[in-house]
Structure formats: structure tokens, C-alpha cells
Amino acid sequence: MTATETLLELRDVEASYNQAIVALRDVSLKVRRGEIVALLGANGSGKTTILNATSRLLAAERGQITSGKILFDGRSTSKSSTAELAQKGLVQVLEGRRVFRSLTVEENLASGALARRSNRRELRDDLDYVYGVFPQLKHRRRSLAGLLSGGEQQMTAIGRAMMTHPRLLILDEPSMGLAPLVVEEIYQVLGALNRMKGLSLLVAEQNAYVALRHAHRGYVVENGVVVLEGAAATLQEREDVKDFYLGRNTRAHRRESPTRTNYAAV
Numbered sequence: 540m541t542a543t544e545t546l547l548e549l550r551d552v553e554a555s556y557n558q559a560i561v562a563l564r565d566v567s568l569k570v571r572r573g574e575i576v577a578l579l580g581a582n583g584s585g586k587t588t589i590l591n592a593t594s595r596l597l598a599a600e601r602g603q604i605t606s607g608k609i610l611f612d613g614r615s616t617s618k619s620s621t622a623e624l625a626q627k628g629l630v631q632v633l634e635g636r637r638v639f640r641s642l643t644v645e646e647n648l649a650s651g652a653l654a655r656r657s658n659r660r661e662l663r664d665d666l667d668y669v670y671g672v673f674p675q676l677k678h679r680r681r682s683l684a685g686l687l688s689g690g691e692q693q694m695t696a697i698g699r700a701m702m703t704h705p706r707l708l709i710l711d712e713p714s715m716g717l718a719p720l721v722v723e724e725i726y727q728v729l730g731a732l733n734r735m736k737g738l739s740l741l742v743a744e745q746n747a748y749v750a751l752r753h754a755h756r757g758y759v760v761e762n763g764v765v766v767l768e769g770a771a772a773t774l775q776e777r778e779d780v781k782d783f784y785l786g787r788n789t790r791a792h793r794r795e796s797p798t799r800t801n802y803a804a805v
């Protein structure tokens with residue numbers, strides 16, 4: 540893989556909280572341009588820490604990167620703020636579909652454009668674009684975001700991120716708490732943005748089934764360590780992944796966990 544094909548790279552990243560709890564050890568991963576990459580793992584395995592380290596949000600959680608490098612578009616992110624990274628095209632949709640509950644849908648979306656200092660015309664075009672992607676939001680544009688369904692709030696959070704014109708969109712558990720049909724709809728939209736706009740995606744999910752169906756490649760994290768990586772189709776077929784992450788075996792926790800395997804060549 541040449542440097543220009545790689546949009547995001549984590550190299551041997553270690554991170555801890557409160558200078559005490561080690562949350563990531565030696566994490567290396569890549570997102571190529573135009574790729575959807577799934578980050579899988581159980582509760583507390585380190586997915587959010589990887590995403591927050593990438594978008595420079597760790598300090599807000601009293602966390603820090605203690606060693607290793609994170610490169611976006613070939614450049615180290617260590618001196619950038621979250622807002623600066625967003626301006627460069629790396630944007631995160633936080634876990635729990637955070638929206639400004641007392642603002643309308645349209646005000647929420649417009650807040651995503653603030654960093655771009657768009658004029659009225661550009662703002663209108665961007666809003667129209669998001670409404671084209673999520674027609675439901677157009678009907679609800681004057682509703683308070685706090686009164687929307689969970690799915691509509693997730694669409695609003697993704698729409699707000701789209702207003703910043705990302706090149707890499709990072710999503711933390713977009714399926715959390717949503718009905719299967721709504722989850723499918725959201726992933727269909729993410730897939731379309733990837734295909735039509737070339738948007739690259741890094742998606743943390745506990746719902747491995749849906750994530751692997753839509754991703755090109757995946758990484759499995761356990762206890763802060765990447766234990767598996769490979770093509771999504773290959774991961775889906777692995778017996779240990781089926782047992783642990785695709786819910787095939789309810790007694791999975793008694794079985795041996797996946798072993799570190801490198802499927803990078805797949």
C-alpha cells in the first residue's frame with residue numbers, strides 16, 4: 540500500500556486514562572481512501588478509545604496517547620485539535636447520537652457548517668444535500684431534535700457531520716439502541732455515501748453482523764489489543780468471529796478467543 544492510498548494510519552498506539560489505566564497497547568490500523576473499515580469488539584475492549592485518540596478527543600476524558608503515531612493524510616495529528624482535524628476532513632460522530640436537543644433539526648445541521656464559515660448559499664446547498672440523503676429530516680427540519688426518534692437523531696448527528704464535508708467519517712456505534720430496520724437504513728446511507736462520494740468510514744460497532752456486511756475490512760479489538768484483522772468477508776466466515784461476535788454460540792465466552800492473525804494480504 541502506498542502512502543497516498545492510506546488516509547488514516549495508527550502506528551503502535553498506546554493510550555491510558557488518568558495516567559494509570561492502560562486502555563490501548565500497540566494498536567496499528569489503516570483506513571485506505573474510499574474504504575469502510577469496521578472496528579469490532581465487546582464492551583470496554585477499547586473501540587471508543589481508538590476513535591477518540593484518532594479525533595483528538597481523549598484529553599476531554601482525562602486520557603492520553605502515551606506512545607505511537609497517528610497520521611491523517613500522511614501527516615501527524617499530534618499537534619492538531621479536534622476542530623482543526625474536522626477542517627482537514629476528519630470528523631467523528633460521537634457515541635449515543637449526540638444532538639442539541641433544544642435546537643431544531645435544521646439548527647443542528649447548520650451547527651456542523653460553522654467551522655466552514657459558509658455563506659448563505661453554500662449553507663443552503665449543504666442543507667439540501669443532507670435533506671436529499673435523509674429525506675425524513677427535511678420533513679422534521681423545524682422539530683426540536685430532542686423530540687425525534689432515535690433513528691432520526693442518529694441521522695441528524697450524521698447529517699451534521701456531513702455539513703463539514705468530511706473525507707473520513709468516524710462513527711461510534713451508530714446502531715446502538717436502534718431497531719434493526721433503522722440500523723439497516725442508516726448503513727445503506729453510509730454505504731451509498733461511500734460509493735457515490737468516495738467517503739471513507741471507520742465505524743466502531745458491537746453489532747458485528749451489520750458492520751461486516753457493509754465494511755470492506757475489519758479489525759477486532761480485545762482488551763486494548765488488535766487481535767484480528769482482515770477482509771470483512773473473511774472475518775465473517777471465521778468460526779471464532781461467528782462464535783464471539785456474530786452471536787452464533789451463546790456459550791461463546793467459554794470457548795477460546797480469536798488469536799492474533801494478520802489478514803492484511805487478503
Ligand SMILES: Nc1ncnc2c1ncn2[C@@H]1O[C@H](COP(=O)(O)OP(=O)(O)OP(=O)(O)O)[C@@H](O)[C@H]1O
Nearest residue numbers: 556560562580581582583584585586587588589600
Ligand atoms: N474516561 C475514562 N476513564 C478511565 N477509564 C476509561 C475511560 N474511558 C474508558 N475507560 C476504560 O478504557 C477501556 C476501554 O474502553 P472503551 O470505552 O474504549 O471501550 P469500548 O470498546 O468503546 O466499549 P463500549 O462499547 O462500552 O463503549 C475500558 O477498560 C474502560 O473501562
